[in-house]
Amino acid sequence: MYPVQKILLKRLLGEHEKYMLVADDIRRSEAGDRGEDRLVAKLDELRLSGNLQVFSDVGLVLEDWKVQIDCLIVSDRCCMVIESKNMSGNLYFKEEEFYKEVDGTETPFPNPYFQLTRNIRFMKEFLRNVCPTMKVTGAVIITAKSSRIRQKPSHYPIFKLESMMEKIYQMHSNGLSEPVSLVKFVEITSHIEKNLSPYIMPPLCEYYRISPRDLVRGVECPKCGTFGMLRHYSTWKCRSCGKNDRNAHKVAIREFYLLISSQMTVKDFRHFCLVESPYTASRLLNNFESLEGHGNGRKRYFVWKQ
Structure with a gap:
């Protein structure tokens, strides 16, 4: 997965005060993806x-x-919530506190126990009208190969990846004494599938409280990465390497929605992609198949099709 924050990072001007914050989030996102894959x-x-x-x-x-x-993990005996954390180093769990220690330095983090209990409570409520008797349980799994749990909590389940399978078998065995029927199992899983709602991140400038004025504007050259390609007749031309590309603006438009706003006007497009001609800007937006236009005249705006 390509962390969307990388798009923000490449457009941040100079040594922006939020640069390292965004870079750290990218590292955590990539580490989390690797842990979930394992x-x-x-x-x-x-x-x-x-x-x-x-x-x-x-x-x-x-x-x-x-x-x-x-x-x-949904079985015919229980529903198991698994939260994964890809954290290396020495890990310490003390009641409500959770921190890791590297070279004598302690770094505190949000305790995954509270996320786990919140999600277990949610699933119990979510299944109440479908199968109120279904047992809901769960565990936190530390997926990093180099992690060591130095102090383990006594009152909630946290395990390393290599012991996960045995713990899942135990949770399954401790579930309902009599499994639900196949019909009820299908009803439960169908209820989950029908209600899946992927997380939609707000525009990153809003999320990180970064002014759009702090972003590098212009269409990026797909060959050399230089911003500010020029619109020349029916194509874009890079001022640095001479690369021509008819569709280079489409990437910039997508980045606008990810970074700045869920709506784009012709004026927004001209400003972000450095397009002088209102006619050219309007034509490019109206002809982009991934966009859906609303309104007319100066009030016309475009949204990204879902």
């Missing part, structure tokens, strides 16, 4: 008796309550 690969070995379905990267909504669950 977790999902490990789950391929899972062989439980009875019916089973595994959901990865689960987004669910219940009225105004939204959750994002790394992995959801």
